[in-house]
Amino acid sequence: MSDNGREQFEIPKDMRSMAEASVNQARKAFEQFVSSAQATAGTIEERNASVRAGAKDISAKAFAYAEKNVQVSLDYAQSLLKAKDLTEIMKLHGDYVQGQMRALAEQASDMGQVISRAAMEAVKPKN
Template sequence: RDTAGKIEERNATMRAGAKDVSAKALSYAEKNVQSSLNYAQSLLKAKDLTEVMRLHSEYVQGQMRALAEQASEMGQAVSRAAMDAVKPKS
């Protein structure tokens, strides 16, 4: 194959990887916003300070788990995109 064709193929691979990473980031942002809205709704319905503290603790723990999972998945997606971009084409 000619060099221009190889460069274009590599660019297409990089764009596809970037699109996947961007889609994941948007999905995570949507989930995090929804989680925050749900948390705010639950706070509005709290009956006392004890319930507010419990809801806060549950929210923070859930967000920490979600963020750890999202960071791991995002790292894998970025790594996969980088590997695909440098993988020799036959």
């Protein structure tokens, strides 16, 4: 027994070596896990940047279309105020509706392309 009444406990060499190897192996596994987690976080940040850029493009395009459509509607309203008779009002209205239908089709097609590009960019593998 030792001075304070207890026997000194000693871990056998083989067991100590095995424990040290296990600790080292666990440390390496943890470091690999942290490294992978950091890489994944970086990839997510890159994806978020791509998504934000795509969303910004989509918002800018939508705002530009809204602005253009409002301007065309105001021009239409102003032309109605200057119309001389019902025949001219009907012609202005027909022209306005046809123009807006064409614009809407073009805008929808363009917006679909912008959204598609943004979606493709968001899922594109980063190297």
